[in-house]
Amino acid sequence: MSTPSAELTVLDRDWPGRALPVMPGDFSQYVPYGFGFAAPLIVRPWDDPLQALTRPSFYGFEERNFDPVRGAPLTDPAAGTVYFDCDIRPGDLAAMLRILQVRVSDHDYAVFAGAARQPMAERYLDQARIVSKRALGALFGAEQEAAALADQPLSVGDYIARFVAEQRRKWNEPDHHFSARLDGVFGGDGDFAKEALCFGFMVENPYWSVYRIWSRAWLVTK
Numbered sequence: 001m002s003t004p005s006a007e008l009t010v011l012d013r014d015w016p017g018r019a020l021p022v023m024p025g026d027f028s029q030y031v032p033y034g035f036g037f038a039a040p041l042i043v044r045p046w047d048d049p050l051q052a053l054t055r056p057s058f059y060g061f062e063e064r065n066f067d068p069v070r071g072a073p074l075t076d077p078a079a080g081t082v083y084f085d086c087d088i089r090p091g092d093l094a095a096m097l098r099i100l101q102v103r104v105s106d107h108d109y110a111v112f113a114g115a116a117r118q119p120m121a122e123r124y125l126d127q128a129r130i131v132s133k134r135a136l137g138a139l140f141g142a143e144q145e146a147a148a149l150a151d152q153p154l155s156v157g158d159y160i161a162r163f164v165a166e167q168r169r170k171w172n173e174p175d176h177h178f179s180a181r182l183d184g185v186f187g188g189d190g191d192f193a194k195e196a197l198c199f200g201f202m203v204e205n206p207y208w209s210v211y212r213i214w215s216r217a218w219l220v221t222k
Contacts, residue, residue: 007153010111010128016145024131024140025112027212031139031205033073034061076206077101083216086168086197090161096201097157103209104157108133110149111159119185124200124214125171128163130156132209139208160213164199167215171197178220186217193219 013025022029065071073079078101084093097104112129116122137143154162173179182188182195195217204210 008111008159009150009152010113013112013114015110015112016142020141022140024110024136024142025114025129027112027114027127027129030064031135031208031210032061032064033079033205034075035207036061036139073206079203079206081200081202083198083200086164086172086199088164088199093161093164094157097160100201100203101206102156102160102203102211103132104155104160106132106156106209107151107154109152109156109209110136110146111152119217120187124216125185126167127212127214129204130159130209130211130213135205135208135210139205139210156209156211160201160211163213167199168197171215171217182217186219188217188219191222193221196220 011025014023015025062074068080071080078099080100082096082100084096088096094104109130109132112131113127115126116124119125131140133146133149136146136149152159171179171181173181178194178196182197183190184195186195187193188195198216198218200212200214200216202212204212
């Protein structure tokens with residue numbers, strides 16, 4: 001099992017060791033926006049009862065839409081995906097997380113981590129999914145197993161910063177902007193187009209505190 005930080009408990013991709021409708025360690029699946037609650041039937045005095053039965057639910061999940069405008073959550077002011085350079089300063093990273101309203105102080109979360117087998121096709125190098133323990137129970141159906149997990153020694157914000165720092169050490173070479181470790185990984189030729197490390201961060205679901213962070217590379221051309 002590969003872990004981004006030895007201080008953290010990183011769960012295996014097949015956790016909790018039994019089949020769930022959707023496995024929390026499955027990076028191919030995305031949690032939709034929304035609360036996921038059964039909608040209470042609210043009939044106002046002036047409503048047509050039949051229309052009330054067909055009214056959209058604001059308490060359930062939204063269908064995932066990756067259009068940048070239509071894909072914004074209806075029930076949260078902040079979410080989405082951000083791409084950033086590996087030279088991001090700690091204060092800027094912290095500010096980005098505040099803008100996205102990430103629950104950076106939480107310790108009650110699980111981490112699932114993995115490395116891309118085909119980075120060019122999968123468009124990432126290493127990836128981590130941060131899932132709150134309450135989401136493991138309510139969204140994935142692993143309530144008992146989640147309750148048995150100990151809180152993490154690092155907060156969510158500290159873990160994200162640690163992930164960035166450890167990926168820099170893994171992929172970058174000292175005193176070099178370009179690293180031979182990344183040559184050709186994202187289709188570069190080592191001359192005209194060279195790879196440089198960068199990152200992506202996604203708020204999968206703000207309400208349930210599900211996040212992703214991954215390392216990737218971009219092609220710096222002459």
